[in-house]
Amino acid sequence: MATGRPVENPETDFSEEAKWVLPGPLGGHDWQAMAFDEAKGIVYMPAQDFPFIYSLNAEFKETGYFKRNPGTTNLGIDVENSSILAEEMAAEAPEAKGYLKAFNPLTGEELWSVDHVHYWNGGVLASAGGLVFQGDGLGYLSAFDADTGEKMWSFNTYISMLAPPITYQVDGVQYVAILAGTGAVENFVGLVTTETAAVKYGNFGKLLVFKLGGNLALEEPRILDRSIPEQPVMMASAEQLLRGEQQYNLVCGGCHGANARSAGILPDLRMMGDGKHQIFAEIVRGGVLAAGGMASFADVVSVQDTENIRQYIISRANIDREEAQQVDAAAGR
Numbered sequence: 001m002a003t004g005r006p007v008e009n010p011e012t013d014f015s016e017e018a019k020w021v022l023p024g025p026l027g028g029h030d031w032q033a034m035a036f037d038e039a040k041g042i043v044y045m046p047a048q049d050f051p052f053i054y055s056l057n058a059e060f061k062e063t064g065y066f067k068r069n070p071g072t073t074n075l076g077i078d079v080e081n082s083s084i085l086a087e088e089m090a091a092e093a094p095e096a097k098g099y100l101k102a103f104n105p106l107t108g109e110e111l112w113s114v115d116h117v118h119y120w121n122g123g124v125l126a127s128a129g130g131l132v133f134q135g136d137g138l139g140y141l142s143a144f145d146a147d148t149g150e151k152m153w154s155f156n157t158y159i160s161m162l163a164p165p166i167t168y169q170v171d172g173v174q175y176v177a178i179l180a181g182t183g184a185v186e187n188f189v190g191l192v193t194t195e196t197a198a199v200k201y202g203n204f205g206k207l208l209v210f211k212l213g214g215n216l217a218l219e220e221p222r223i224l225d226r227s228i229p230e231q232p233v234m235m236a237s238a239e240q241l242l243r244g245e246q247q248y249n250l251v252c253g254g255c256h257g258a259n260a261r262s263a264g265i266l267p268d269l270r271m272m273g274d275g276k277h278q279i280f281a282e283i284v285r286g287g288v289l290a291a292g293g294m295a296s297f298a299d300v301v302s303v304q305d306t307e308n309i310r311q312y313i314i315s316r317a318n319i320d321r322e323e324a325q326q327v328d329a330a331a332g333r
Ligand code: HEC
Pocket: 248, 251, 252, 253, 254, 255, 256, 266, 267, 268, 269, 271, 272, 276, 280, 283, 284, 289, 290, 291, 292, 293, 294, 295, 297, 301, 309
């Protein structure tokens, strides 16, 4: 209070060594809309515990200067080695969790909190009728009692949700509408559970509108086959694989997911078949999929690094494929 300077927490000081920090950059609370009940003075918030590993970029640490790399992730932290650090320090990693919370912003008092399965969920709508509506990552749109948090209603949309529902009235009939579908920074993370609707069914947008006595019926979409195909032969030295992993983290991971695991929104590169492997360089440096949002990275990754990244993806895919096969074998499948 005397100086206005932040009070630093020594436990999360990462200037010497890597530290898990909670909350990480996704919060706390991210940009999903919260709701405010003015009469009650209560905020309903899509909240999350999202940990992140912080470590200084080696050159920055040594020299005090951070060299900007145009076209890549520039945070002054060690993005290149983030996946390696996260694995080394996995035992200490705080759990990622999602909640719907009701709290009083003047006192900071929490009235109730509902746990979600996944940490990344949708925005919130609070109605004058005493209900709080929220869509979640698993695809359920639910209504909660505004005073207690008790779940009053739930509907499986089969679509992971990010936007808040809205409500409106026409000719005395009240409607609740939700623009279902997900996206945004969840991609960065790779804390992917196979339970999210985006991973299970794919991520597609739909406008859904509800009213009392409505009789909407949705069929469960086809569950996507997310099994990893057999990979091309890996031909890379340990150094090349490490370089591929670092370049992947720096340039590709923000969209295609940490550890090459997609959150179900962009293509999962572990799923590529032979055809895609054959034109990998044309995609990454040649920009042949630019119209679909995959720009050319010719100005960012060299020919050799493009191949290093491909080899890293193969190695990641092999690890995950083997793990999945062991799980299947243990379950007698
Ligand atoms: C800004 C986001 C973004 C970044 C960063 C990015 N990609 Fe992509 N990538 C996309 C999108 C979007 C697609 C889907 C394009 C389409 O379907 O036409 C895609 C598709 C691909 C595909 C085709 C996969 C398939 O199965 O169809 C490959 C291969 C690929 N990206 C590799 C990479 C590599 C390697 C990097 C890093 C050098 C990278 N991408 C970085 C957005 C990104």
